[in-house]
Amino acid sequence: QLVYNDDEVKKHFDLRLWVCVSDDFDVKEIVRKILMSATNTEHQNLELDQLQKKMQEQIIGKRYLLVLDDVWNEDREKWLELSSLLKFGREGSKILVTTRSQNAAKIMGTIPSPYELKGLQEGDSWSLFKKMAFEPGQECKSPVLVSIGKEIVQKCGHVPLAIKALGCLLYGKDESKWLSFKEKNLAQISEGGGGMMNILKLSYYHLWSSLKSCFAYCALFPKDYEFNKETLISLWLAQGFVIPMSESQSLEEAGEEYFLTLLNRCFFQDVKEDEWGNI
Incomplete structure (x- = not known):
């Protein structure tokens, strides 16, 4: 989102489009969402050829940036079908794909190679956790909480969402609750932040x-x-x-x-x- 909304990016492209794709790579639905992003208008009850024509009218002759967010599709034929509909933009148009699947990146012909998003630096990870988990002055008073907190950060693999989720879960809790969390829950989290679903489940189970x-x-x-x-x-x-x-x-x-x-x-x-x- 920061790249998409950057002032230099806005100046460089005539048209910016953001589409959330997720699990179902339905070409017709993606084209409809592209149109929605371009015109801020719903286009229901139209067939693919009608949607395609309207989309071409929006992108033809324009240098566009299209972000396809959270793509899971590993079917190359579906991608080729969609990409064939996107070749009417001006030279310099770009398609940016976010995905958690190496195969999805590969079949979409990523050039030159996928950019893998890294976790936070250790110091930044700890700063984020402190902001989420500690009340003002709480960190200074309890080395036990600091020790548990740093263990949690390592378990989270420096992934911001994981750090925020567990930090918020422990915010306002006393030392006994932190110790209980360490004994009962910390072992359930996969080392390196790979257990994101387990982390969110823990947050869910602690809701009233x-x-x-x-x-x-x-x-x-x-x-x-x-x-x-x-x-x-x-x-x-x-x-x-x-x-x-x-x-x-x-x-x-x-x-x-x-x-x-x-x-x-x-x-x-x-x-x-x-x-x-x-x-």
Whole structure:
């Protein structure tokens, strides 16, 4: 996102397009999403040839940057079908693919070779964990917490999402809770950050029951779905999932707290804020 939104990138390309692909590499759906990114308009109930024509109208003669985010497709024929539809841009157009699959990168003809994203440096990893896990001054008072924290950072393989998830999980907990986490949970995490799903499961298991229901409800949305915070909270309220923490707290305030808790535990990503910092 930082590269995509860089001022120099904006100047260099006539058109920038961002498409979340995920598991299902459906060419028709990807073309529809490209059109949506280009025009900010939905194009439902159109056949592939109609979508293709409209897409060509948007990219022809323009130098474009297309980001295909989170690609898992390893079927070369599907990629060739899509790439054949993207050859109408001006010289210098680029397609940037993010993927966790070496095979996906290979079949898409990555040039010259895939750029592998590295983990954070050790010092940066520790700084991030401290920010997420410690209350002000807490680190200085307990060498035990520091020792456990550094062990957690190593287990996370310097992966930011893993560090944030576990740091947020332990924030505000006393020394006994940290020791309990080390004894009962730390061994479940694969060395080197490979157990990201286990880390997120740990975060989920430590949610209170009504908050688990709120997160599970989000499974109704497709992967990479962009939703409105107020709409989601209203849906939770309608289902009766939200329970105020005190008599003075309204349902809406409790719903806001539920949302922020899930956000801080890294269950939601890519949050947009307005000029006042509101989500």
